[in-house]
Amino acid sequence: MRVTIITFPGSNCDRDVSVAIKKITGKNPSNIWHQENEVPNCDLIILPGGFSYGDYLRCGAVAAHSPVMKEVKNHAARGGAVLGICNGFQILLEAKLLEGALIRNSGLKFVCKRVALKINKQINSPFLHHFKQNDIIHLPIAHNEGNYFADSETLKQIEDKGLVALRYHTSSDGNSFNPNGSVNNIAAILSDNGKVLGMMPHPERYVDNELGGLDGFEFLKSTLEQLS
Amino acid sequence: MSNLREGLSTFEIAEDLGLKKDEYEQICSLMGRIPNIHEISIFSAMWSEHCSYKSSRKWLKTLPTKGEVVIHGPGENAGVIDIGDGKVAIFKIESHNHPSFIEPYQGAATGVGGILRDVFTMGARPVALLNALRFGSIENNKTKYLLEGVVSGIGGYGNCIGIPTIGGETNFDKSYDSNILVNAMAIGITEKNKIFLSAARGIGYPLIYVGAKTGRDGIHGASMSSTEFDDKTEEKRPTVQVGDPFTGKLLMEACLELMTTDSVVAIQDMGAAGLTSSAVEMGSKGKLGVKLDLDLVPLREENMSTAEIMLSESQERMLMVIKPDKMDKANSIFKKWNLDIAKIGEITNSQNLEIYKNNILDAQIPITYLVDQAPEYDRDWTTPEKAPELQIKNAPIKSVSKVIEKLFSSHNLCSRNWIWEQYDTSVMGDTVIPPGQNSGVIRVHRTNKKLCASVDCTPRYVSADPFLGSMQAVCEAYRNIISVGGKPLAITNNLNFGNPEKKEIMGQIVHSIKGISEASLKLNMPVISGNVSLYNETNGKAILPTPVIGAVGVIDENKNSVSLSNAVDGNSIFVIGQDNSHSDGWVGQSIYAQEILDIEKDYAPPPVNIDAELANGNFISKVIEQKLTNCVHDISDGGLAIAISEILLSSQTKGIGAVINKNYNHNSESFWFGEDQGRYLVCTSKNKEIEELAESNKIKITNIATINLSDRLTFSNEDFICISELDVKNKNWFKNFMS
Numbered sequence: 001m002r003v004t005i006i007t008f009p010g011s012n013c014d015r016d017v018s019v020a021i022k023k024i025t026g027k028n029p030s031n032i033w034h035q036e037n038e039v040p041n042c043d044l045i046i047l048p049g050g051f052s053y054g055d056y057l058r059c060g061a062v063a064a065h066s067p068v069m070k071e072v073k074n075h076a077a078r079g080g081a082v083l084g085i086c087n088g089f090q091i092l093l094e095a096k097l098l099e100g101a102l103i104r105n106s107g108l109k110f111v112c113k114r115v116a117l118k119i120n121k122q123i124n125s126p127f128l129h130h131f132k133q134n135d136i137i138h139l140p141i142a143h144n145e146g147n148y149f150a151d152s153e154t155l156k157q158i159e160d161k162g163l164v165a166l167r168y169h170t171s172s173d174g175n176s177f178n179p180n181g182s183v184n185n186i187a188a189i190l191s192d193n194g195k196v197l198g199m200m201p202h203p204e205r206y207v208d209n210e211l212g213g214l215d216g217f218e219f220l221k222s223t224l225e226q227l228s
Numbered sequence: 229m230s231n232l233r234e235g236l237s238t239f240e241i242a243e244d245l246g247l248k249k250d251e252y253e254q255i256c257s258l259m260g261r262i263p264n265i266h267e268i269s270i271f272s273a274m275w276s277e278h279c280s281y282k283s284s285r286k287w288l289k290t291l292p293t294k295g296e297v298v299i300h301g302p303g304e305n306a307g308v309i310d311i312g313d314g315k316v317a318i319f320k321i322e323s324h325n326h327p328s329f330i331e332p333y334q335g336a337a338t339g340v341g342g343i344l345r346d347v348f349t350m351g352a353r354p355v356a357l358l359n360a361l362r363f364g365s366i367e368n369n370k371t372k373y374l375l376e377g378v379v380s381g382i383g384g385y386g387n388c389i390g391i392p393t394i395g396g397e398t399n400f401d402k403s404y405d406s407n408i409l410v411n412a413m414a415i416g417i418t419e420k421n422k423i424f425l426s427a428a429r430g431i432g433y434p435l436i437y438v439g440a441k442t443g444r445d446g447i448h449g450a451s452m453s454s455t456e457f458d459d460k461t462e463e464k465r466p467t468v469q470v471g472d473p474f475t476g477k478l479l480m481e482a483c484l485e486l487m488t489t490d491s492v493v494a495i496q497d498m499g500a501a502g503l504t505s506s507a508v509e510m511g512s513k514g515k516l517g518v519k520l521d522l523d524l525v526p527l528r529e530e531n532m533s534t535a536e537i538m539l540s541e542s543q544e545r546m547l548m549v550i551k552p553d554k555m556d557k558a559n560s561i562f563k564k565w566n567l568d569i570a571k572i573g574e575i576t577n578s579q580n581l582e583i584y585k586n587n588i589l590d591a592q593i594p595i596t597y598l599v600d601q602a603p604e605y606d607r608d609w610t611t612p613e614k615a616p617e618l619q620i621k622n623a624p625i626k627s628v629s630k631v632i633e634k635l636f637s638s639h640n641l642c643s644r645n646w647i648w649e650q651y652d653t654s655v656m657g658d659t660v661i662p663p664g665q666n667s668g669v670i671r672v673h674r675t676n677k678k679l680c681a682s683v684d685c686t687p688r689y690v691s692a693d694p695f696l697g698s699m700q701a702v703c704e705a706y707r708n709i710i711s712v713g714g715k716p717l718a719i720t721n722n723l724n725f726g727n728p729e730k731k732e733i734m735g736q737i738v739h740s741i742k743g744i745s746e747a748s749l750k751l752n753m754p755v756i757s758g759n760v761s762l763y764n765e766t767n768g769k770a771i772l773p774t775p776v777i778g779a780v781g782v783i784d785e786n787k788n789s790v791s792l793s794n795a796v797d798g799n800s801i802f803v804i805g806q807d808n809s810h811s812d813g814w815v816g817q818s819i820y821a822q823e824i825l826d827i828e829k830d831y832a833p834p835p836v837n838i839d840a841e842l843a844n845g846n847f848i849s850k851v852i853e854q855k856l857t858n859c860v861h862d863i864s865d866g867g868l869a870i871a872i873s874e875i876l877l878s879s880q881t882k883g884i885g886a887v888i889n890k891n892y893n894h895n896s897e898s899f900w901f902g903e904d905q906g907r908y909l910v911c912t913s914k915n916k917e918i919e920e921l922a923e924s925n926k927i928k929i930t931n932i933a934t935i936n937l938s939d940r941l942t943f944s945n946e947d948f949i950c951i952s953e954l955d956v957k958n959k960n961w962f963k964n965f966m967s
Contacts, residue, residue: 012390054474
């Protein structure tokens with residue numbers, strides 16, 4: 001299992017993802033700097049969360065043009081798996097590897113909390129293999145711009161193709177709910193081939209019961225197993 | 229000296245810069261000549277209250293700063309304690325009060341940036357942030373605007389740089405209407421043998437400037453923070469610095485990377501009074517001279533004068549002395565992170581600060597005049613009057629539950645989730661207990677240890693009795709560490725007061741420091757760092773005295789931290805530090821007296837019995853050690869009834885409730901809402917073991933309630949409160965207030 005994590009200037013979850021991957025696989029992933037022109041041959045590239053380029057211009061907009069992104073696109077074009085978490089999701093959208101946009105939270109504030117998420121498993125994807133349709137998992141979010149938006153035509157296509165992977169879940173007692181105004185409660189979406197996933201929640205932060213749960217551990221572990 | 233630049237200072241110029249007449253005369257006499265205008269600007273910054281601590285230094289020296297865990301006490305950028313296994317924790321709290329009132333977002337953001345630099349300057353990766361905030365009355369129109377700006381500023385910096393916020397406190401009082409308090413604390417961790425200090429070494433070694441370029445922001449910020457506000461405060465907006473957390477993140481990573489290459493000899497961040505204080509600090513600590521060439525300083529704006537360059541408080545800048553043969557290494561690292569790096573001078577053996585611009589000597593001042601010869605005042609002070617004890621008739625109240633509901637649905641005790649949900653509390657992947665509990669708890673990365681931290685102060689107690697109130701602040705911080713299973717190690721303090729030139733205010737400062745000293749010595753929590761913020765006054769009216777205590781403790785190998793959220797159906801709730809003979813409590817200065825009885829007068833706060841504090845704290849540690857509980861809460865603001873409710877509100881178990889045991893179904897208000905100190909609540913199923921342990925340790929204890937799944941806290945058949953409804957009210961107050 002070979003994982004590559006890319007660090008952009010301002011990434012701040014690169015170490016966290018690295019630690020989580022090491023905990024799951026027992027092996028250190030490769031960490032590479034955004035200015036590299038080559039990505040080592042690997043099964044999964046992860047774009048971690050953070051504030052690449054200080055969110056200047058638009059979140060992820062500058063990072064999407066980093067030298068390394070050319071290789072990330074090539075890897076995806078070859079059918080390789082890519083996971084973008086939080087700011088990584090924003091970068092994937094700016095790089096046009098996924099459709100839609102992430103805009104300012106509807107509450108206009110940064111929001112950090114534990115959320116309930118419902119699995120939407122309509123297509124084959126290594127990221128969802130482990131789960132059943134409508135499974136509920138819990139992960140933390142921490143973002144300012146996590147409000148997923150797409151024009152109605154794009155949205156229809158995404159829904160028709162079954163590319164939504166996770167939705168914010170409102171439980172029967174009305175507890176957790178859409179925390180940022182995302183259209184159709186979308187928290188994560190897939191590429192057409194199911195190999196590129198962008199998600200706002202942070203699986204790397206829930207890899208230990210002591211830290212809030214094991215749902216992130218299960219999510220990453222099953223993904224890595226599928227890809228190896 | 230023949231070629232020193234002309235342009236002599238006058239007393240009028242010095243006065244404009246904040247120097248007093250006798251101070252100006254003393255400077256002229258020390259120098260043996262009239263200093264030029266550049267030199268007097270530098271003196272005005274270094275002799276300001278903010279840089280020189282001239283009003284408080286005499287008393288700060290009396291604080292207990294030594295202990296077996298202390299590696300570096302006050303005097304460095306931050307204090308350093310040994311946490312075992314070759315690791316150290318480095319921490320400090322610092323205020324950014326004046327700037328945050330003028331420009332709340334930037335003031336608070338740069339407060340966070342500044343305290344983080346203090347920590348990583350010493351070689352530690354910052355791992356946690358906390359903050360203590362004080363705002364004016366909720367009726368004041370400006371309060372919401374300030375609160376909104378400060379919270380987003382703190383989040384804006386901390387979230388972006390990627391350090392979790394793990395704790396804090398927020399209070400409101402009209403005395404802070406025009407002087408809000410923003411105190412930020414940062415904790416970092418490094419190896420014991422990898423601590424970096426600021427003392428310059430190496431005559432002829434290059435002095436290196438790294439980070440952001442220098443602009444005109446924040447000039448005279450240090451002097452601004454050393455005076456009172458008046459109606460013209462708005463005009464001071466340009467003296468507030470502007471923060472850029474993205475550059476802060478790059479600077480942190482670049483510095484920590486360079487620190488692994490055996491290149492850095494000395495390092496100091498540029499904080500208050502910018503390049504002036506950092507260069508002077510390095511020279512003073514190393515007893516060496518510093519020669520600066522301002523033509524080499526990376527500038528953001530054109531035509532900046534000597535004083536502007538020297539006093540700019542532009543953020544995200546560092547000064548370093550590095551080994552001469554490591555310049556290439558340093559260049560390549562800073563280039564990678566896209567940051568400026570420039571050699572701007574060198575270390576000399578002259579013990580002078582020499583500043584050149586356009587090849588002309590603009591200033592030449594013996595460094596010792598700026599530091600050691602800075603004034604130290606023994607200001608007059610008065611002993612605060614002893615506040616009378618509040619005697620209320622212990623009249624029965626009709627409904628304990630109504631009072632609980634009122635207090636949780638008000639600004640005093642409602643949940644602060646509106647605030648902390650705007651902070652990233654889980655980045656870095658080690659947060660075990662986020663904000664909203666007794667202490668924040670994080671794992672020490674890649675070890676089985678944990679650190680816990682809490683910030684505390686009850687200003688209404690300090691106002692009524694500065695000595696007792698300050699002791700209480702230390703005791704509360706101690707209890708908060710104990711309550712999560714931690715061993716309290718050391719404290720940092722942020723002393724926020726009014727104008728020290730007034731005898732009564734100086735009296736508050738003196739007695740507060742004495743109170744902190746007393747508690748810190750007895751509880752063995754030395755003061756390892758701190759900050760003083762004076763002149764928190766507007767038009768002659770001072771804030772409530774607010775000596776904030778930040779405490780840090782350690783939870784040893786593989787021991788679970790306990791939390792107040794772990795209540796279990798069927799368990800008993802014990803009060804520790806109180807027995808069944810206790811029938812009424814201390815209401816003076818309680819929230820109950822303030823909010824329900826509308827008593828504003830300064831009655832005496834609850835007494836502090838430090839021996840009982842220590843005995844009860846040790847007992848709780850034993851109870852946790854012997855795994856007799858994993859749910860503990862200290863009893864503080866609001867008293868016993870509030871603390872029990874907080875345990876239930878904090879529980880993750882749906883429908884959790886409790887019933888008060890029959891022998892306590894009386895309705896004495898002081899019993900339920902008195903704020904007697906030194907008490908804890910412990911939830912347990914091991915009643916017999918706890919009672920026996922208490923007996924053998926001579927600890928007062930009583931079984932007060934039984935946890936159930938009724939979704940009610942029941943006092944008697946007629947009096948109960950629905951917990952899930954209370955939870956909604958508790959969480960909604962802030963949201964409604966801010967919307």
